[in-house]
Amino acid sequence: MAYGKIVADxxxxxxxxxxxxQYVVSGSAKAWVNFNGTGTPAINNSNNVSTLTDTATGQQTxxxxxxxxxxxxxxxxxSTANVSGDANIGASGINNAPHSKTTxxxxxxxxxxxxxxxxxxxxxxxxA
Amino acid sequence: xxxxxFKLFDRLCWAKENLEPYQSDYRVVFEDNVDEPAxxxxxxxxxxxxxxxxxxxxxxxxxxELEKDEKTPGFKKHTxxxxxxxxxxxxxxxxxxxxxxxxxxxxPNHIWRxxxxxxxxxxxxxxxxxxxxxREWRNAxxxxxxxxxxxAA
Numbered sequence: 001m002a003y004g005k006i007v008a009d010x011x012x013x014x015x016x017x018x019x020x021x022q023y024v025v026s027g028s029a030k031a032w033v034n035f036n037g038t039g040t041p042a043i044n045n046s047n048n049v050s051t052l053t054d055t056a057t058g059q060q061t062x063x064x065x066x067x068x069x070x071x072x073x074x075x076x077x078x079s080t081a082n083v084s085g086d087a088n089i090g091a092s093g094i095n096n097a098p099h100s101k102t103t104x105x106x107x108x109x110x111x112x113x114x115x116x117x118x119x120x121x122x123x124x125x126x127x128a
Numbered sequence: 129x130x131x132x133x134f135k136l137f138d139r140l141c142w143a144k145e146n147l148e149p150y151q152s153d154y155r156v157v158f159e160d161n162v163d164e165p166a167x168x169x170x171x172x173x174x175x176x177x178x179x180x181x182x183x184x185x186x187x188x189x190x191x192x193e194l195e196k197d198e199k200t201p202g203f204k205k206h207t208x209x210x211x212x213x214x215x216x217x218x219x220x221x222x223x224x225x226x227x228x229x230x231x232x233x234x235x236p237n238h239i240w241r242x243x244x245x246x247x248x249x250x251x252x253x254x255x256x257x258x259x260x261x262x263r264e265w266r267n268a269x270x271x272x273x274x275x276x277x278x279x280a281a
Contacts, residue, residue, distance in 0.1 A: 003129050003142065030137070033172070039261040040155065043172050048140055050175045051234045054168040061167075063234040065175055065185065066137045066212060067194055070205035103198055103206060104191065105234070127137055128194065128209030 030073070031064050031123040037079070037115040048123075058111040059095060060119075066127050067104045073125025075101075077108055079116030103128060131183050135213040139184045140174075147181055149173030154227045155259060158239050158251040168259065171230055179229065182220030186212050188232045227253060 012018040031048035035041055041054045053061040075094065094100055095107040110119045131139055156169040178184040190211045197208060221229060231240050235251065243251040 003131050003134060005129060005134075040168065040256045040259045041170050042151070043170060045149075046172050046174055047144055048137065049172045051172055051230055052170045053234070054170065056165055056167075065140055065178075067191070067206065067209070069209060102195075104195065128206040128212060 026126075027124070029122045030066070030068065030125055030127050031062070032121065033062055034118070034120040035060070036117055037111060037119055038117050039115075041115075055095075055107055058113050058115060059107065059109050060121075061105055061107040062121060063105045064103075064123070068123070069103065069126040069128045071101055071103055073123055075106055075108065075121060075123050077110040077119065077121040079111040079119035082111070082114045082116075132217050136184075136186065139217075140178065143178045143181065143184055144174055147174070147177040150176040150180060150223075152176050152223055152227065153255045153257070154223070154253060155256050156227065156231055156235065156251060156253050157259070158235055158243075160236060160239060169230065169234060171227065175230075176223070176226055179218070179221045179226035180223065183217045185218050185229075186215045187218055188229050190215050191233050192237075 008021055010018050010020050011024065029047075031046075033046035033049045033052065034044045035046075035052055036044060037054070037058070037060065041052055041060070043049070043052055048065050050063045050065045053063075055061050077093075093109045095109060097107070100107040106121075106123070108121060110116060110121060131142065134142070151173045152171045154171065157166050158169065159166050175185075193208065193211055194206060197203060197206060218229075231251070231253075239250050243249055
């Protein structure tokens with residue numbers, strides 16, 4: 001099987017203009033995961049994640065396959081609400097225990113106080 | 129170019145496009161902090177596909193080296209990220225070998241290095257069907273002190 005590589009500094013759309021590839025590289029999510037946190041958690045889809053650890057109710061730890069370059073990356077998370085029919089979206093946050101956010105793992109609260117049926121997190125930042 | 133000549137993230141993106149995700153039934157339950165419930169480690173299906181395909185993932189010692197760097201006082205950012213990209217990737221692993229790799233990668237080493245020391249095992253590999261399904265149980269979880277540690281291994 002052959003693996004190709006195109007080296008380019010810019011990508012041009014036929015009518016919508018040009019964008020520098022550095023914008024694309026820098027702005028792309030470096031890791032993401034969608035999971036079902038109820039019962040025994042299961043990962044539905046992902047990229048650059050090796051494991052999800054069910055840490056406690058509404059708390060998950062995600063480990064990266066390609067570590068981040070430093071711990072100053074930007075995580076975000078979202079989940080279905082706790083109550084069926086509730087229009088609110090579950091909030092997310094980073095656990096404040098020591099070592100909750102390293103270059104290789106992050107412990108988050110996605111669905112504070114409950115296990116969401118449909119939840120996701122995305123990581124932006126620089127890869128190691 | 130061969131796959132191993134690409135950076136790790138590019139190899140992962142290739143795998144995502146070309147390999148079928150593998151949902152493992154294995155789970156790893158471990159106790160880290162006596163004040164917290166037991167934790168359950170769930171393997172990622174795309175990662176499992178990479179492990180079983182071979183030629184994508186670096187050896188686990190690479191992660192230990194990076195962890196060592198990060199624990200160095202004054203650490204700001206990685207300077208040996210090339211280890212992830214340039215170290216000869218692992219050959220194909222069996223499902224069980226992949227789980228062992230994940231234990232060494234993602235569970236604190238003070239747990240897996242001494243999992244069977246002390247009064248009872250701190251870590252158990254099991255199938256997901258063996259786990260309680262409700263959170264009421266989960267928050268009360270402790271690893272059974274009567275577990276046969278030879279079976280658990």
